[in-house]
Amino acid sequence: MIAALIFDKDGTLFDFTATWGGWARSALVALARGDADLAARLATAMRYDPVAGLFAPDSTVIAGTTAEVAELLLPHLPGRQAAEIAAELNALSAQAEQVPAVDLPKVLGALHGRGLRLGLATNDSEASARAHLAGAGVADLFDFVAGYDSGHGAKPGPGQLLAFAGAQGLAPAEVAMVGDSLHDAAAARAAGMASVGVLTGVAPRDVLEPAFDVVLPDIAALSGWLETRR
Incomplete structure (x- = not known):
């Protein structure tokens, strides 16, 4: 699970x-x-x-x-x-104005409401990431936020992902990494986590599919994917 x-x-x-x-x-x-x-x-x-x-x-x-x-x-x-x-x-x-890929409060709120713990692993700085989450109104939904400067390394290394799992008291197999790049897929693989690709970045489906366990249109499709894993 x-x-x-x-x-x-x-x-x-x-x-x-x-x-x-x-x-x-x-x-x-x-x-x-x-x-x-x-x-x-x-x-x-x-x-x-x-x-x-x-x-x-x-x-x-x-x-x-x-x-x-x-x-x-x-x-x-x-x-x-x-x-x-x-x-x-x-x-x-x-200061960049972020354009959400989906209705973040609704989608992330629903995932959080299911009891899932949520983390963020970015190669941006931690301060920028926290500012962007706050601007989108979803900062309080995240249990963990790490940037390249947070002391856990950067992707494609697994440090940020493993730090999240450790902080939540979870085994890597209980966590899924959701991203849009091959760096994200490599980090998930190195951490021993499931990997979910989304198409709201630059890379097309044919690039992502060989690297990820599954590729979804966007994070709004995560709820349905999670149901298939029950």
């Missing part, structure tokens, strides 16, 4: 393209201090098309940590430090 669910954030709880596609334009201009040519170079480094507002499927931004994105941008920002860039990215991302 599944007793707990640990969710990825971007592309899982929140629609990735709708949330981050437009945000990236203003974030890059801010990082470039208004220099349009530099902003364009940063966009190229991030594998981001500012005209379409889309990230390439292999962009580090999709599943990487903020620290990894900062290292990617560092060669284009001489005189600045990676930690400084990461801090600015974290501050900018915390």
